[in-house]
Amino acid sequence: MKRLSKVGFFGFFLTLLFFGLIVLNSEEIPKAQLPVITTSAGQSPDVTTVNIICEEAGVMYDYCDVVTPEMLKDGVGLGDRKSAPGFHVEVHTDLNKFPKGTPYKTIIIAIGASLKGMGASGLTVETELERLKKVINYCKKNGIFIIGVHIGGSSKRGAPGSDNERMIDAVAPYADYLIVTTDSNKDGRFTEIAKEKGIPLTEVKYALEVVDIFKKVFGTK
Amino acid sequence: MSHEWKIKSIIIILIIFIMIAGGIPLYKHRHFNITIVAGPGVTKVVKLSEYCKSLKGTMADTNVFILEGKKEGGKALIMANTHSNEPASLLTALIFVENAIVEKGTLIIIPQFNNSGGRNTRPGDGYPLYFEIQTDWGKKKFRMGNREASPLDQWPDPDVYIHYPDRQLLSFIDIRNTNRTWPGRPDGPLMERVCYAAMEIMRSEKVDIAIDLHGAETMFPVTNCIVAPEKSMRIATLTSLTVKAMEGFENHVEPSPEGFRGLSHREIGDYSDTMPFLLEAPVPFLDQPTGPKTMDLLLNGKDPFLLSLSKQGKLFVPYDETGWPMRKRVGQHCSVILELFRQFSRKFSDKAIIVRNVPRYAEVVKNGVGHYYHDPKKADKKRIYYN
Amino acid sequence: MYFKIGIILAVMVIAYALAKWRRLSVELSIFTSAIAGGLVGAIFGNPPFNQLARHLVEGSFTYLDVILIFSTATIFMAIVSESGSVNYVVRIIIKYFYNKRIIALLLLMIIILIPGALTGAGSVSLLVVGAPVALALNYLGIPKRKVAAILFIVAGLSAAAPPVNIWAMILCAGTAIPYVGFELPLGIPVLLLGSFTVLLLGWKKEGKMTLKEALKEIPEVPPRMRWWRVLLPFLVFFGLVAMYRIWPFSTPILGLPLEFTISALIAFLISPKKINILILSRDTIKKLLPLLATMVVVGMLQQIMTATGVRGLLSFAVISTPLILLFISLAFIIPVSEGILTYGGAAVIGIPLVWYFDSIGLHATVVMAGLSLLWPLGDGLPPTALIGRLSVMVSEYKESYWTFLKSTWIPWIVITIVGILMVVFSAKLSFLVQWSM
């Protein structure tokens, strides 16, 4: 009995992998380059998940939850800024390969609104949107590749005009590549945006699959 | 005897009758013992007071089951009944105690962490005194306890609880709450000593990960999740992502707030090298807007009021006509614990913790919780523990 | 299930009404209601018949600690009063501030606020300083009805005032939030609303008593009475409370009942007048018995209501209310829940409300502060009317309870509006929490 269920478990795992491969093959996966910085759109904890997915994929990154164009300008190392309450900085980029000050080539934005998260950083929906607009403008001007990620599922979606949808509006249409989970894209909103703007989109069933996608995107092992 | 005194005497006799009729079940509840059959993996059973002498002889002392593996590896501590009205935790811990075989590493399990709370009731909240789990050999009976330790064991409460050592002010009720009295001290109030003893286990045995099992209301935003501080975040997140992908249940990660003291997921991390995790499974029974507080509600979690609130979008977990049966909650706890071990072992392969013979989510949902408890009548008497 | 629970609720209400109609006391009426609800519940299967006695006994212990605090605080104050200290203080306030009415009124307000703020119980304020303050207010030419109204409102505010607010603590423990940041969100409204109330109700001097006549009216003080004899018992009490705050890890936890008992013992020992402590305690408890009995039977009622699902139904009805309507109906829901369940209302309705408000972006701490301005108002509402009845008792107001309650209407409405606005605009007021820390 026990053995059987273990076999079943393994079988399930294989099926998952199989479907995962289909998903991966069905869409063109764009390539992106290091160094990379991660940030949040809406300050939900999903950005932590994205960071951990990066680590699992062997993608070394810099992180600031409330990054600004000024900080992006400082490049790798984020100008040695220190974390403070409501302001988090992490530098994991391989400094041997990319010394401090190297301009970023890619930004990964985890989309998902959390009033609590924004409150902790002293932000409102409006100031957060304002920040994102500036960051995206800067990236467009400086050729930084924008990857928009939405893995929060239905809990990070809402009625049109709600905080979560406004965060999506602020990022998704301007991204160079979108990665979303099936739960996040139940209503096909991301598919629509991708089609309209011609953005490559990868839909995964589970957030865990993003590990393999990041490996492909950044060519890590 | 005057007329007035006749009436008074009748009332006094009536009151004495109610007091006896109502008091006896409460007394019996406090002194009822749950039978635990130590499984094949249990190598040692000690008392918590071995780690804090001042607990000896108090109602707060409790059994600590130690399962040493065949090979050395990492060490994990599992605590259940930190809140004794969240019974999925105890049921999960007992599945581990009665079944787990440790291949590598060591498991330390405290199934009734707040033993005094487990022998307490919750005045005003109308709980049943016991609940029963159907097993393959009959029904297994458990005490339903309370969130806080019994005032019979720790009393009086101060006007406000000042947390040791941070001096943060907490509700006076929380001085008897073993998820507010971490990290504790050896000469503090009884519940601080309970937490201190557990801290001593973690420090002296060099425990790598500590898992505190809980349950929470469906209306509580922090439910159906793993609460983890920064240092446990990576393993918690990978666990959450993996169980979702592999086993199909939701269990998101919540960061442990830095400004809220006394909680296990905060203080264990700050006062030892151990990585803490707190697991929450939904307990519809604990929600305020429910029908009668029955054993059925406790075990199956079906309630029409909550169903209606769910449709209004006021619950923080998915909820439908099927409720939240105990087998789902216990199954989640089992799988999340095993997955935490696996993720930890992946990252620290020299300190791997490998446990087998513990069911995962799908198996518990299929076979029921009781399937994993052994018949004390057929067990070796020396392997039976009462608490 | 709705139907069954609805029937149980109806039976409980009818049983209470019938008991009142047969002129049973509040306590016996609540008890009748609890028994009736339990029996009908048992017919439907919840709680089982054989558990009914257990539920009643268990429920009766719900407020044991509150009962002990009430009893010891009252005996403490009875001794202080018997020793002549009360008259001594009243004499001094009247003597020095008779013609400085605003100062006198504000001073008396602060005196009522302190014991309740320190213990979290408005009842303690009334039991400890209610009688002398009521006397002083009388001598200032305020009629008994208005004196009772002032005592009721200010004692209620004292319970909400920091540092100890029991409603907020029940909510903090129930919703998993630390008990911090309440100083300003509670302190500022309490002081403003308290000042408003005493000045509004106490402004007009009625009657033509002169200072000389007033001083003559106040009972004589024992000749050996001195300042230190008045102050020492209070210093001991406040000292014991402060000691735990200052040295929390080396001070043994005594608990408020023992702290009051120790202070009572001191007051007894230094009294200039010989006091028969046994007779005094007996008489005090006799006077207090209706309130103590209320706390016992309300615990039973709450237990039966939960075991039958009635409590859940009420909580469900509140949580299901649409948001805007909910904000408005807080004005009724919160006080009424307090009137029926006393502190139990904070758990039953408060916990789910705070989580819900938190999830829609309101600030939990400020929400709790706002709500805890509304709860004390319910202490004037039947069936329990704890603080209302005490206010009437200590002010020796003898007429209809409703006339007394009606005279609180202006402060009542102002407090309600302030409380609800604090809830609605809690996110904007969250700076008060930050400044408190």
Ligand SMILES: [Zn+2]
């Ligand atoms: Zn818990």
